[in-house]
Amino acid sequence: MILNIALILAAQLLGEVLARLLALPIPGPVIGMSLLLAGFMASKPLAERILPTSQGILAHLSLLFVPAGVGVISHAEVLGDTGLALMAALVGSTLLALIAGALTFVVLGRLTGSQEAEK
Incomplete structure (x- = not known):
């Protein structure tokens, strides 16, 4: 390992x-x-x-988010000033990442001839 x-x-x-x-x-x-x-x-x-x-x-990937969460909490005052813009950026980027991942999965499934991608 x-x-x-x-x-x-x-x-x-x-x-x-x-x-x-x-x-x-x-x-x-x-x-x-x-x-x-x-x-x-x-x-x-x-x-x-x-x-x-x-x-x-x-x-165990979720363990990698603990340091990020601690960092967010320690900078809570910044969130008060830019929280709305930050939330919009997070939601927007998450949606774009999900769309990009789904499209990549479909394209790769078609390229490899996978039956799962056609469902």
Whole structure:
């Protein structure tokens, strides 16, 4: 499991290095995730090796929101000044992310010929 996490973090680091070295307008973690996806597509054993670790990380993803929640509470006075604009930005970006995720799922399902995407 430690090696798998190291591989995931190495992909993120490589993406960050490429983003900064080439001055790309794409965040490093996105580049790293794309590189990891390419690695999974090129090597099925790699994907099968990382799968249990990634499922474990996703199962405990909610723990990553605790520091963010503490940060929000510690800056409560700022929320009073800009709360309405912040709420509009959060709701809007959440809706856009859901729409983008759903469309991506449908497009990828059609590209791969998945029966689930057609329902």
